[in-house]
């Protein structure tokens with residue numbers, strides 16, 4: 001099964017993708033994670049993306065289309081993938097449609113996670129992750145069982161993203177509404193869109209997901 005997670009920054013795309021990876025054997029493909037890895041590595045691509053990401057804008061279509069195309073060619077995608085954070089513009093969606101047709105893949109669902117803007121600001125400003133295993137946490141909504149210790153790997157090397165501050169969040173939300181939301185129409189015309197209420201607790205969102213995915 002191949003799916004796209006659509007939804008504004010902080011909607012819970014990464015959280016749900018990580019939960020569903022194990023159940024469905026689909027791999028999470030996050031362009032945000034890929035870009036942050038390029039920035040950390042100081043690659044050419046990372047240098048091009050860094051300032052745009054810090055300002056909460058969108059990296060150029062060509063750049064992310066190239067990254068995702070290379071990633072989908074890897075073997076682990078054969079059992080299914082979840083696109084998280086891509087496509088983010090209509091041209092990216094059109095390029096993805098062509099790319100999948102060429103590679104012999106089809107999309108099963110486009111899951112749109114709907115969350116109110118005010119809730120998103122709280123979710124993003126409270127977000128942190130384990131730097132060792134990538135598990136996601138939140139100051140209020142998903143604290144580690146033992147403070148300062150990752151539930152999953154026992155590590156204590158937590159990280160916050162440079163762009164997870166209130167000011168940048170507003171730019172990212174504006175970019176979402178202007179450039180990404182129109183994708184819902186693009187996939188709506190293909191009959192692929194399934195809507196999920198993302199305002200409820202994490203496990204209740206997962207419940208809606210499993211109803212859709214079967």
Ligand code: ADP
Nearest residue numbers: 009010031032052053057058059064085086088
């Ligand atoms: P979130 O899901 O919290 O919005 P991401 O990790 O998906 O954040 O993305 C972080 C940043 O990386 C974005 O604000 C943008 O600058 C860049 N980015 C990620 N994916 C894309 C994409 N498909 N197209 C353009 N820019 C992207």
Ligand code: ADP
Nearest residue numbers: 010011012013014015123127137138141201202
């Ligand atoms: P996205 O990948 O869409 O940007 P994340 O999955 O990283 O969003 O979630 C953003 C933050 O909100 C994280 O700190 C996460 O722990 C928290 N979170 C995710 N889903 C929910 C939810 N349903 N209710 C409350 N907090 C949530």
Ligand code: ZN
Nearest residue numbers: 130133150153
């Ligand atoms: Zn960990």
